[in-house]
Amino acid sequence: MSGSVSYHAGLAAEGIVEKHYARTGRPVAERRWRGQGGEIDLIVRDGDGLIFVEVKKARDFARASERVSRRQMERILASASDYLGRMPRGQLTDVRFDVALVDGQGQLQVIENAFGC
Numbered sequence: 001m002s003g004s005v006s007y008h009a010g011l012a013a014e015g016i017v018e019k020h021y022a023r024t025g026r027p028v029a030e031r032r033w034r035g036q037g038g039e040i041d042l043i044v045r046d047g048d049g050l051i052f053v054e055v056k057k058a059r060d061f062a063r064a065s066e067r068v069s070r071r072q073m074e075r076i077l078a079s080a081s082d083y084l085g086r087m088p089r090g091q092l093t094d095v096r097f098d099v100a101l102v103d104g105q106g107q108l109q110v111i112e113n114a115f116g117c
Contacts (some may be wrong), residue, residue, distance in 0.1 A: 011103075012074035013057035014041055018096075020100070020108055026051065037078025042100075046070040049094030050087075052080045054114075061109050064101040073115045 018028050021044045029050070030043040042053040053075060058064035081093065087093045099114040 008026075008054070009057055012106075013062040013100075014055050016102055016108055017053060017055050017110075018042060020110065021051070021053075028113055033079070033083060035079030035082035037075040037082070038072075038101070040076055040079050040083070041084065046094070046096075048089075050083075051096050051098055052076060052083075053098045055100045055102065060089055060103045061101045061107075064103065065099070065111075067115075068099055076116075089090055 014031065016030075021028060021042070025026050026044045027044055029045050030040070033040045033043055040052050041055040044051040044053055054068060054072070056067045057068060058063040061113065080097070081091070084091050084093050084095070096113045096117050099111045100112070101109045105110075
């Protein structure tokens with residue numbers, strides 16, 4: 001996939017995921033938020049808490065899930081910690097880390113609480 005096609009496919013996948021969370025009453029607070037550790041695809045409000053969402057798109061769910069590396073998880077955790085520093089409750093904010101997988105047909109599979117501290 002060329003860079004431009006890959007970029008737009010990623011945006012489309014994030015849109016699918018964003019709609020999923022919105023339908024469940026969880027609005028997106030931030031898109032592609034960049035902290036010291038790197039980028040977080042979506043940050044979603046869940047009542048007083050937050051959900052940090054990593055979106056992965058591939059031909060199928062198995063390939064998409066293989067694209068989440070340990071190093072990437074560590075970067076997301078570092079960026080989430082930066083973000084929480086801006087919140088009223090700071091590190092005491094209720095959080096979870098989801099991985100949202102989107103396949104080639106636009107189907108969605110969310111792995112809630114996929115990783116954490």
